[in-house]
Amino acid sequence: MTSAPTLQPKFLPTRNQLGVVAVGFSGGQCKPGVDAAPMALIEAGLIDQLKEELEFNVTYDGQVHAYTEAIPTEDPDYRNMKKPRAVSAVTNALSQQVYEHSMAGRFVLTLGGDHSIAIGTISGTAKATRERLGRDIAVIWVDAHADINTPESSGSGNIHGMPVAFLTGLAKEDKEDTFGWLRDEHRISVKKLVYIGLRDVDRGEKKILRDNGIKAFSMHDIDRYGIGKVMDQALGWIGSDTPIHLSFDIDALDPQWAPSTGTAVRGGLTLREGDFIAECVAETGSLIALDLVEVNPSLETEGASETVRAGCSIVRCALGDTLL
Numbered sequence: 001m002t003s004a005p006t007l008q009p010k011f012l013p014t015r016n017q018l019g020v021v022a023v024g025f026s027g028g029q030c031k032p033g034v035d036a037a038p039m040a041l042i043e044a045g046l047i048d049q050l051k052e053e054l055e056f057n058v059t060y061d062g063q064v065h066a067y068t069e070a071i072p073t074e075d076p077d078y079r080n081m082k083k084p085r086a087v088s089a090v091t092n093a094l095s096q097q098v099y100e101h102s103m104a105g106r107f108v109l110t111l112g113g114d115h116s117i118a119i120g121t122i123s124g125t126a127k128a129t130r131e132r133l134g135r136d137i138a139v140i141w142v143d144a145h146a147d148i149n150t151p152e153s154s155g156s157g158n159i160h161g162m163p164v165a166f167l168t169g170l171a172k173e174d175k176e177d178t179f180g181w182l183r184d185e186h187r188i189s190v191k192k193l194v195y196i197g198l199r200d201v202d203r204g205e206k207k208i209l210r211d212n213g214i215k216a217f218s219m220h221d222i223d224r225y226g227i228g229k230v231m232d233q234a235l236g237w238i239g240s241d242t243p244i245h246l247s248f249d250i251d252a253l254d255p256q257w258a259p260s261t262g263t264a265v266r267g268g269l270t271l272r273e274g275d276f277i278a279e280c281v282a283e284t285g286s287l288i289a290l291d292l293v294e295v296n297p298s299l300e301t302e303g304a305s306e307t308v309r310a311g312c313s314i315v316r317c318a319l320g321d322t323l324l
């Protein structure tokens with residue numbers, strides 16, 4: 001696999017400019033260790049592979065950001081959310097970093113971190129793509145979970161279960177230090193959101209999906225139609241003329257392939273199905289950003305390197321490595 005991807009991206013000025021942001025943040029949920037994922041992915045050779053084998057011109061500041069300077073000492077629960085001000089501050093800072101890469105016309109790869117960081121990444125690309133191209137982005141959310149709880153519908157209070165609610169405006173908050181910084185230009189439409197891989201959706205979330213007519217392909221749909229037809233339908237829903245942000249939670253994969261993650265759910269995607277999803281999105285030429293989140297090397301440690309390897313594989317596939 002030495003050849004660079006052949007497709008000219010539709011919404012980027014060049015095909016090989018890549019911005020990488022490493023986010024060592026775990027405050028959107030309660031289990032420590034997910035903050036170590038970016039280093040584990042990088043030490044497994046991910047960035048070197050992107051440079052050398054995929055011939056990307058990589059802009060990376062060489063840091064795993066923890067944003068410690070932005071994290072407040074006082075952070076009481078608020079509207080049932082745990083660590084609201086920390087998650088807000090981190091995602092706000094991340095949003096600006098992602099925005100800058102995206103404005104410069106780079107594909108943005110963000111290595112998480114828990115899934116709350118998508119509040120930062122997607123808001124950043126949504127705003128940049130509006131300014132740079134005058135267009136709205138679509139989001140493909142690959143996950144066992146819908147992560148669309150509002151603070152009120154959430155049973156856990158963990159913000160990694162809420163990013164989609166904040167990004168779509170289904171959840172809003174005026175306080176500047178608690179996601180009040182999210183404005184219309186940061187938000188996405190529920191009509192341009194597609195889920196793949198769902199199998200552990202809370203009751204309140206099911207109602208939100210139904211009430212808003214959100215397109216979702218569960219594991220049931222994948223079993224019934226096969227991943228090929230599901231991808232045709234998912235990409236058909238978005239249309240061929242829309243920039244795409246892919247947010248990939250490693251727990252979409254079955255724990256057999258990715259055991260080291262905070263909220264593992266059995267009955268998930270095979271590694272090959274995960275790679276296939278990433279390849280299909282790459283093939284559109286419309287992909288402008290990718291998040292890889294929820295790898296936690298300190299859980300199920302005997303499977304940690306396997307989980308990291310799966311994460312690297314998804315990223316390479318999304319960047320066109322396996323396309324001929």
Ligand SMILES: NC(=[NH2+])NCCC[C@H](N)C(=O)O
Binds near residue numbers: 155249
């Ligand atoms: N990004 C994730 N792994 N999210 C899991 C969310 C689990 C559950 N739905 C919650 O709201 O807490």
Ligand SMILES: [Mn+2]
Binds near residue numbers: 143144145251252294
């Ligand atoms: Mn998940």
Ligand SMILES: [Mn+2]
Binds near residue numbers: 115145160249294
């Ligand atoms: Mn998730």
